[in-house]
Amino acid sequence: MAFGKYAVDYEERINYDRLRKERVQRVKKQMEKDGIGALISFDHANIRYLTSYYVTTPMRNLESQLTFIARTGEPYLFGGGTPSETERRMPWLEGRVKPGISPPKIFAKDSSHLLVKMFIKEIIRLMKAHGVEKEPLGIDGTTLQMIYAEAFTKKGIKVVHGKPTLDEARWIKTKDEIELMRITCANSEKAFADIVDAIKPGIRECDLVGIGIKALYEQGDDHTEDLVCCSGYNTNPYGWSFTDKPIRPGDLIYIDVDGASYQGYMSCVYRTFCCGKATQEQKDLYEECYNMLYSAINAVKAGNTTYDVAEKWPDSPKYWGYDSWGEVLPYAVGHGLGLTLHDPPGISRVVMNVGLPAIELKEGMVIALETYAGKRGGKDGVRLEEDVLVTKNGCEILTRWPIEELMECWIPYK
Numbered sequence: 001m002a003f004g005k006y007a008v009d010y011e012e013r014i015n016y017d018r019l020r021k022e023r024v025q026r027v028k029k030q031m032e033k034d035g036i037g038a039l040i041s042f043d044h045a046n047i048r049y050l051t052s053y054y055v056t057t058p059m060r061n062l063e064s065q066l067t068f069i070a071r072t073g074e075p076y077l078f079g080g081g082t083p084s085e086t087e088r089r090m091p092w093l094e095g096r097v098k099p100g101i102s103p104p105k106i107f108a109k110d111s112s113h114l115l116v117k118m119f120i121k122e123i124i125r126l127m128k129a130h131g132v133e134k135e136p137l138g139i140d141g142t143t144l145q146m147i148y149a150e151a152f153t154k155k156g157i158k159v160v161h162g163k164p165t166l167d168e169a170r171w172i173k174t175k176d177e178i179e180l181m182r183i184t185c186a187n188s189e190k191a192f193a194d195i196v197d198a199i200k201p202g203i204r205e206c207d208l209v210g211i212g213i214k215a216l217y218e219q220g221d222d223h224t225e226d227l228v229c230c231s232g233y234n235t236n237p238y239g240w241s242f243t244d245k246p247i248r249p250g251d252l253i254y255i256d257v258d259g260a261s262y263q264g265y266m267s268c269v270y271r272t273f274c275c276g277k278a279t280q281e282q283k284d285l286y287e288e289c290y291n292m293l294y295s296a297i298n299a300v301k302a303g304n305t306t307y308d309v310a311e312k313w314p315d316s317p318k319y320w321g322y323d324s325w326g327e328v329l330p331y332a333v334g335h336g337l338g339l340t341l342h343d344p345p346g347i348s349r350v351v352m353n354v355g356l357p358a359i360e361l362k363e364g365m366v367i368a369l370e371t372y373a374g375k376r377g378g379k380d381g382v383r384l385e386e387d388v389l390v391t392k393n394g395c396e397i398l399t400r401w402p403i404e405e406l407m408e409c410w411i412p413y414k
Contacts, residue, residue: 005183005220005262016052019176020092023049023169024075030169031071037135038070038127039162042142045339046166048264050075051093053086054222063142064100068123070130098122105144111151116144120151127157138162167344171336172364177265178389181337181366184262185387185398187219188269191227191257192401199275199409201249205229205242208255216260225259225341228270235272236374236381238331249276249410254383259341266341268368269399270385274408282380286406289373289382292332296347296369300388300395305358306347309334313349313371321376325350331372337387338366365390366398382406 003013027050031039041047044055047067055065065079077093079100080086087097104115127133139148140162149159173181191212198211209227216224229242232251240256247253254272272289274282295312313332317325334347345359347367352358361367366389374381384403388395 003179005186014176014179016176017092019174020052022174022176024069026169026172026174027069027166028071030165031069031138034138034165034168035136036071036138036160036162036165037132038068038123038130039138039140039165040066040068040123041140041162041166042066043140043163043166045264046140046170047077047079049166049170049339051077052090053077053080053093054264055079057223061105062103063105063144064103066101066141068126070127070132071135072132073130076126104147105142108144108147111147111154113147116147116151120148120155124152124155124157133157136160138165140166170338170343171345172362173338173366173389174364177338178364178366180263180265181267181387181389182398184221184260184265184267185269185400187216187221187262188257188260188267188399189401190219191215191260192255192269192271195255196273196407196409199247199253199273201275201410202246204244204246205231205234205253206244208247208253209242212255212257216257219262221260221262222264223259223261224257228254228256228258230254230381231275233379235383236378237376238328238372238374238381238383240330247275250279251275252278252282252380252382254381256383256385264339266337266339267387267399268335268337268341268370268385269387269401270370270383271401271403272382272384272406274406275410277408277411278406282382283406285373285380286382289371289384290403292371292373293369293384293386296332296334296371297386297388297395297397300361300367300369300390302361302363302390302392304361306334306345306361307352307358309347309361309369310349310352315349320372320374325353330370332370334367334369336365337368361390363390363392 042063050067069075076096083097136158194215212227228240231253256270258268299309317328336343370385387398
């Protein structure tokens with residue numbers, strides 16, 4: 001992070017006008033490449049990408065808010081509580097904020113429902129207004145994809161899957177997006193700092209999760225998923241949850257600050273700690289996990305592929321003591337990061353084994369890489385993760401919480 005996170009008058013930081021314009025430009029360019037005339041998306045991340053509007057978590061499953069964009073125009077927002085007030089607060093959407101729709105998701109059983117017909121009519125009206133009614137319409141982020149597709153098809157509109165176009169547009173981060181990714185990763189450091197201060201015998205996994213979430217919101221995050229916090233016997237085999245288990249002396253604790261969102265952009269960072277002094281066996285396990293992670297990170301650079309990264313990881317589930325890859329799917333993986341926690345590309349040995357194509361890493365991509373060490377039947381497990389920006393000659397590690405050695409917390413003795 002080159003600068004502070006808040007707006008000031010003495011230096012340029014995040015240029016939000018540029019951020020919004022470049023995101024829309026990337027989508028329109030990809031639409032042209034994919035031969036799509038218009039897109040509608042109910043997905044909260046894509047609504048934010050195109051309009052900067054934040055869909056609150058209770059409203060995301062309702063599918064009453066969406067964005068529309070024609071390749072020949074600017075994005076519209078359907079929703080916003082009181083549209084006139086939303087437009088006042090978001091002047092870049094002037095004339096393009098409309099009421100949210102009465103959610104067909106709740107009421108409609110098929111494409112003949114009145115609410116579906118009303119919605120279809122409005123979208124076709126917008127397509128005609130922008131001269132793209134004879135071109136394909138992409139639909140993204142709805143559980144009613146089949147109903148909407150049928151309804152549009154009846155009106156002569158060809159429907160295509162819109163998610164790949166939006167994914168492709170979002171893969172490469174702009175200058176301002178990269179700075180937002182740096183900030184969200186920096187925010188995770190405050191969460192880890194407060195958690196480390198709190199680790200001691202008797203505190204529970206759920207307490208540490210609460211401490212981490214509180215720290216994230218104090219740093220200005222607008223949303224976070226539940227943190228993963230597993231300790232002691234909960235660290236092996238690998239899992240991703242938290243319980244009311246109290247921390248005990250000698251426990252390893254792995255924590256994931258995952259889905260912590262600053263202005264929409266998410267971090268995903270695992271670290272492992274020890275309550276008290278670690279044994280040599282625990283330190284060795286930590287080193288194993290660290291080396292597994294960094295062997296993959298060292299393979300990240302523009303021009304390499306997802307296969308180049310995954311090949312650095314164990315080539316058999318037997319490494320962890322299992323016969324099936326299905327038992328160890330998340331043990332060594334990578335995924336894209338941005339406005340969602342799990343963006344393309346996916347990186348793993350399993351992806352390779354099933355024959356999915358390798359994806360070229362490009363400058364400006366942000367990916368998370370995470371590994372696990374812990375043999376089947378063992379007492380302990382270690383999980384580590386870094387978020388990295390793909391660069392021309394390698395990568396920039398965006399996550400800076402110390403990782404080289406197992407951090408020991410609560411040391412009341414020497």
